[in-house]
Structure formats: structure tokens, C-alpha cells
Amino acid sequence: MLSSLNIRHMRVFVSVADQGNFTAAAGVLGLGVPAVTATIRQFEDVTGAALFDRTTRQVALTQTGERFLPIARRLLADFEEALGDLDALSKGVGGKITIAAAPSVLTRILPAVISEFVAAHPDARIRLDERNAGEVHEAVANNAADFGIAGEWQALPDVDFRPLFSDRFGVLCRADHEFAQKSVLRWSDLSGQKLVGLGPESGTGALMAQPGVTSDLASDTMPVLSPAVRDAVAAGIPAAKTVLARAQKAMRAEEKVLKSLDPKGGNEAKKDSDIALGATGPILPRPIVETSNTITLAAMVAEGVGITVLPELAAKVSDMAAPEKLVFVPLTTPERHRHIGVITRKSKSLSPIARLFLDQVIALAPKQDLPASLTWY
CATH class of the missing domain: 3.40.190.10 (Periplasmic binding protein-like II)
Structure with missing residues (x-):
């Protein structure tokens, strides 16, 4: 009967799976090899499922065993947590x-x-x-x-x-970079810069990798909108984005007029607009280096590999990698937050x-x- 199984069976099963053989598992558990073997055999007999494929030197999980292993780990963790809580309650x-x-x-x-x-x-x-x-x-x-x-x-x-809490984004660069002397930067200022960044597995990297994440917000259309509408666009309010889209449409219409009057000038105007509007996605350049670690990222910036975009709190971590060598400059028009x-x-x-x-x-x-x-x- 399944009710005959207990936490000992789970502990032995997980140990054998981790160690890859009965002898090593017995050593970890402080049991004899026959006791470990008998426990696994009883486990399999009661459940009617083979948990391990056995060879003369080692054992390997069956498909059933692989699927059950994370469940067994969770049961053990819950059991240990419960014991810890009980002990804590008994002591205060x-x-x-x-x-x-x-x-x-x-x-x-x-x-x-x-x-x-x-x-x-x-x-x-x-x-x-x-x-x-x-x-x-x-x-x-x-x-x-x-x-x-x-x-x-x-x-x-x-x-x-x-x-x-929320945290504003900005540029982290070397103290001798041209951006270091500025009090604020526009998102469109990043065009043409060498960028290093966090990968999409991080919250910051995922936010920066979203299609159009800055193209809607870091546009030269923004200054013609009222501060309230700009804030609403930054907050992602649909009605505000509609207003922005109409303004962008008007800008594109104006560019067509300019092109008809001066083909060369019109082309130059459209080129500048595409950079600002991010017509095919984010205006940020594609990172030449991606990492999952903020300290590594700061070290890359300190060595001049490129600049990076980070929330301010994350940028402060860079002090550990390059004390007093890097400068954080807020990005505006608009401010964007994580x-x-x-x-x-x-x-x-x-x-x-x-x-x-x-x-x-x-x-x-x-x-x-x-x-x-x-x-x-």
C-alpha cells in the first residue's frame, strides 16, 4: 500500500539519484548498502513502477524516476521546513x-x-x-x-x-566618455554607440529587448506633447499611445512633403526620424556583449568595451567592479523605470x-x- 511509504523512502530515493550508485548513497546516508537496496526495492514494489535502471557499476533514473525526482525533492524540502518551523516555535x-x-x-x-x-x-x-x-x-x-x-x-x-519601488534607467559609462559630462541623456543619443548589456533572462535585459520598448517613448515626437501626455505614454496608457501614434503619423506626412520639395533633404530627415522613432523596434543598438552578471557588465564598461543601460540601483553595484571609474547619467524624454x-x-x-x-x-x-x-x- 502507498500509505506504507514514508519520508525515509524519499530520502533514500533522492540520495541514490544524486549519487548514481547504492554504495555512495549508503555512505552519505550512514546506512548499509543492503538497507539502501531494500528500501528502493520496497519503494518500487509498492508503487509498481521501476525508478532506476541498474548496471553493475551504477544506476540511472528511469523516465518515471526522472519525473518523480523533483516531487520527492519538494516533499523533503517541505518536511525539513516543517521541522524547522516546529523547532522555532518551540524556542520562540x-x-x-x-x-x-x-x-x-x-x-x-x-x-x-x-x-x-x-x-x-x-x-x-x-x-x-x-x-x-x-x-x-x-x-x-x-x-x-x-x-x-x-x-x-x-x-x-x-x-x-x-x-x-521603481528605479529610473540611465547610461553607465566611463568617466572619460563624452556622455559623462552631461546631466541627462535622451534615448536617441544612444544611436551609434557601442552597447554592452544584460541578457534577456534578466528583468532589465528583457525590458530592453521588448519590441518597441523605447521606440514609442524615445521619439522626437515626444517634445510636442504635453507633459501629462508624455507621462501617460511612459506609463503605457493606451489612449496616450494613440495620441503619440497620431503625432508620429503627422511627422511622417511632413517628411513626405519635405522629400517632395527637396529629395535629398527629405531623405536625411527620414533617416534622422527612423533613428528616433525606432521604426522596426527598439532604438537601442544591438549589444556587442551580453552577460547575466551586473559586476561583469560594469567591468566591461570600465575597460571601454562599450556603454550600458541600467536602472540606477543596479548601476550602483558597479562601484564594486570599478570604484570611481564609472558615471551614471539619467535617461529622459521620457524617464523610463523598472x-x-x-x-x-x-x-x-x-x-x-x-x-x-x-x-x-x-x-x-x-x-x-x-x-x-x-x-x-
């Missing part, structure tokens, strides 16, 4: 918290919060997993983290995103210790020495 507030977060959050926000938290809760154990935005959402969805703090991502079942938020599972309540920690993040983060441009919700 304590236990383990696993947080998946973006690099900029881990380096610029969480250290000060953790310092105060562990002083008040010495029994708490905290694990930090550095991941890009997509991986943070997946970690929460797969129960690999209690909660996450990262950028928005495509919707996943049972995952909730609650905005925490939204960082708390990612949780809708169907699972946070443990008491995880809830306390998250509450402290929300309370203390806005009081830290962070860029003044951050907008807290």
Missing part, C-alpha cells in the same frame, strides 16, 4: 528563511536589513540566492524560496507580484519568521542610503 520566533533576489537588491538593500534582523532574532537562519528576475519568480513558484525581491516578469500560476517588487505564492502563507523579515525589509529599505530617484510604494 526563529527558523530558516530563503530569499531569492536580484543582485542589486542583495548588495544594496538586504545587508543592512539583515544586520538588524539577526541581532533581534539570533535563532533565525537566512539563505540568500542571487538570481535574475525570471529565476526569482520560478524559485518562488517551485517553492525553492520563501519569497523573492526582483523585477516584474511574465505571469506564472500561483505567483503574486507586489511593487516595492519596478522591483516582492514575489510570493498566492496559495502559501509565509512562515512567522519570513513574515517578520519581509515586514522589516518594507520598513527599513526606504530609510537606507539609496538613490534619491527611487520611488517607494
Whole structure:
């Protein structure tokens, strides 16, 4: 009967799968090889499914075993978490918290919060997993983290995103670059520049890779619109985008008139307009180097490989790679922001210790020495 299976079967199954043979698994578990072999045989007999293909030297998971392995890992993790919570409850507030977060959050926000938290809760154990935005959402969805703090991502079942703050984009360049002396830059200023960037697996890279993500916003049409409409376009309000589209259509009509009057001048005008409007997609040049790591990205900029576009908080991480060598210049017309938020599972309540920690993040983060441009919700 399936009810005869217990956590011991799960632990032995996962260990054999990880080690690749019974002898190594027995050593890890502190059991004899016959006991491990008997446990797996009983597991297979009760379920009626072969979990391993056996050879004289090693074992390999069957298709059924491969499909069951992540389930077994989750059951073990839930069991260990439950034991930890029970132990914490017996001693007062304590236990383990696993947080998946973006690099900029881990380096610029969480250290000060953790310092105060562990002083008040010495029994708490905290694990930090550095991941890009997509991986943070997946970690929460797969129960690999209690909660996450990262950028928005495509919707996943049972995952909730609650905005925490927004962060403006800008250019990170060397101090001797022509942009370093400017107070602000337009998106269209980036045309012709050598660009290095984060890959689309990161929240920032994905946002920058969206078709038309800056073409609608960084257009020379924007200055003719009122500030309120420009803000609405930046916020993605459909009606405002309609107004912008009409203005762009009028600009193209004007270019046709110019071309008919002066073919050479018209062509030059259209060339400039295409750069600004991003007729086929983003106006950003294609990156010559992509990476998943912000520190690596900053090192590339410091060596003169190119400039990059980053949110300001992420740009501050560059201080670790190239102290005082790089300059952040905000991008305007319009300002564009990424939204960082708390990612949780809708169907699972946070443990008491995880809830306390998250509450402290929300309370203390806005009081830290962070860029003044951050907008807290």
C-alpha cells in the first residue's frame, strides 16, 4: 500500500539519484548498502513502477524516476521546513528563511536589513540566492524560496507580484566618455554607440529587448506633447499611445512633403526620424556583449568595451567592479523605470519568521542610503 511509504523512502530515493550508485548513497546516508537496496526495492514494489535502471557499476533514473525526482525533492524540502518551523516555535520566533533576489537588491538593500534582523532574532537562519528576475519568480513558484525581491516578469500560476519601488534607467559609462559630462541623456543619443548589456533572462535585459520598448517613448515626437501626455505614454496608457501614434503619423506626412520639395533633404530627415522613432523596434543598438552578471557588465564598461543601460540601483553595484571609474547619467524624454517588487505564492502563507523579515525589509529599505530617484510604494 502507498500509505506504507514514508519520508525515509524519499530520502533514500533522492540520495541514490544524486549519487548514481547504492554504495555512495549508503555512505552519505550512514546506512548499509543492503538497507539502501531494500528500501528502493520496497519503494518500487509498492508503487509498481521501476525508478532506476541498474548496471553493475551504477544506476540511472528511469523516465518515471526522472519525473518523480523533483516531487520527492519538494516533499523533503517541505518536511525539513516543517521541522524547522516546529523547532522555532518551540524556542520562540526563529527558523530558516530563503530569499531569492536580484543582485542589486542583495548588495544594496538586504545587508543592512539583515544586520538588524539577526541581532533581534539570533535563532533565525537566512539563505540568500542571487538570481535574475525570471529565476526569482520560478524559485518562488517551485517553492525553492520563501519569497523573492526582483523585477516584474511574465505571469506564472500561483505567483503574486507586489511593487516595492521603481528605479529610473540611465547610461553607465566611463568617466572619460563624452556622455559623462552631461546631466541627462535622451534615448536617441544612444544611436551609434557601442552597447554592452544584460541578457534577456534578466528583468532589465528583457525590458530592453521588448519590441518597441523605447521606440514609442524615445521619439522626437515626444517634445510636442504635453507633459501629462508624455507621462501617460511612459506609463503605457493606451489612449496616450494613440495620441503619440497620431503625432508620429503627422511627422511622417511632413517628411513626405519635405522629400517632395527637396529629395535629398527629405531623405536625411527620414533617416534622422527612423533613428528616433525606432521604426522596426527598439532604438537601442544591438549589444556587442551580453552577460547575466551586473559586476561583469560594469567591468566591461570600465575597460571601454562599450556603454550600458541600467536602472540606477543596479548601476550602483558597479562601484564594486570599478570604484570611481564609472558615471551614471539619467535617461529622459521620457524617464523610463523598472519596478522591483516582492514575489510570493498566492496559495502559501509565509512562515512567522519570513513574515517578520519581509515586514522589516518594507520598513527599513526606504530609510537606507539609496538613490534619491527611487520611488517607494
